Amino acid sequence: MAVATTPEHETAPLGAPRAEGHVRRESILRERARRVVAGSGPPTLALSARRRQSDLAAETERSVLDLVLRVGEAMIATGAPVADVTAALLRLAASYGVTNCHVDITFISISASIDRDDDPITKMRVINVRTSDYSRLADLFAMVDAAAAGRLSLERAHTRLEDVLDSPHPYRRWVVTLALGVMAAGVAGLLGGGWQVAIVAAGTTALIDRALRVLRRWGLPYLFQQAVGAGIATFVAIALLWGQDTFGWDRALLPPSLVVASGMVVLLAGMQLVGAAEDAISGYPLTAAAKSFEVALYTVGLVVGIGFVLDLGRRLGVPLYIGDVFGNAPPGLVQIACGAVIAGSWAVASYTRAANIWLISLVGAVAAGIYYAVDALWLGPAGAAFFAALLVGLLAGVIGDRGRLPSLVVSVCGVTPMLPGLSIYAAMFDFIEGGDVIGGGQLAIRALSVGLALAAGVTLGEFLAFSLRSEMDRWERRARSRARGARI
DSSP, X not given: OOOOOOOGGGOOXXXXXXXXXXXXXXXHXXXXXXXXXXXXXXXXXXXXXXXXXXXXXXXXXXHHHHHHHHHHHHHHHTTOOHHHHHHHHHHHHHXXXXXXXXXXXXXXXXXXXEOOSSOOEEEEEEOOOOOOOHHHHHHHHHHHHHHHTTOSOHHXXXXXXXXXXXXXXXXXHHHHHHHHHHHHHHHHHHTTOOHHHHHHHHHHHHHHHHHHHHHHHHTOOHHHHHHXXXXXXXXXXXXXXXXXXXXXXXXXXXXXXXXXXXXXXXXXXHHHHHHHHHHHHTTOHHHHHHHHHHHHHHHHXXXXXXXXXXXXXXXXXXXXXXXXXXXXXXOHHHHHHXXXXXXXXXXXXXXXOGGGHHHXXXXXXXXXXXXXXXXXXXXXXXXXXXXXXXXXXXXXXXXXXXXXXXXXXXXXXXXXXXOTHHHHHXXXXXXXXXXXXXXXXXXXXXXXXXXXXXXXXXXXXXXXHHHHHTOOOHHHHHHHGGGGOSOO
């Protein structure tokens, strides 16, 4: 009996249409799930910027690049932080039509390049000088603002840069020495010393400054300058101790601990520590690491100078003991007055123009008052430093005018009364003289925490102030975008 067969394509199972519909539904659901999970647009942060041509002649772009590099070198040399310099240089290049400029700043060099299809241009300059010259820095920022506003041609910008770099200081050098002495007197008052301690500290600081000026002219490396300066301050303390033992001077009027701590104010590496922390927070770890190493190296110089003179005094029969310098805080009004004196004196020592000294002194007084009030709430030195620096950053961002007084000048001078240099010195003395590794380590951690708190407070305060003023342009946002982290 024959069995009828049907071709395979003609004998589909009864459930085939249902299976195909089920597959289509699964595909639709899978696509909808993918759309819910997967991103729908490009990354929120550009991984690599597109190449943009400026349509300028190569010779013009080389002139712009040379101007950018020289301005950046001068800004770094006069004390500006890396993030502010990067933003200013990008703004300066864009003001002359070069928007495809890339700037890279390390601790000892600055390089810039212009991305071109046919002939890319790259230049570099080495930074050989580092100082605090805020009048010249204000002129540099004013020049950048004038160029960004279209009031300064490229040829005139080169001429104006030469005028800024060749202009004389607003004060003679002896005025700077006097200002540093007054600053040391303010530190002595902040530590609870009387007028006798303030006079001796001012004289010691003036002597150190003049001695270091001579050593710099001789070309002595800064490490040994630190050692000599620390030796002078410690020698003055030993001389006072010898006079107290020999002539019966009242030790309560001239305690060596306050004299030596106040007299070393020009040597303590508190500002470098704050600068390193600020660069790290702003997203520039390379310069932050270099500045941190510089702090450690300069601290070694202080250790050598202090240790040598202490050993010499012990051999001469005058052993020096530095007592606790943190337990003699004066009343709040005295601290506010001393904060104003310290901030204003540092502004003069950094060549800030006289018309702005009163404003900086006021900011220093406010910062010292906030520090005193917050410290009274038992938040510790780091917490008090953070809130005081936060207010300083806000004030600097609100009242700072790049053309007249850069905000960074206000912030740097405003936090000077709270710098952790005293903690650094006390930690060094515990390591050298007392052999107290635990106590010295605690003081070192205290100095580090205060430095980080100051940098964090100033950075956050300036950011909030710029947000309130809505003046952070795209070049400044680009320079500070590195601080936001790697998540895109």
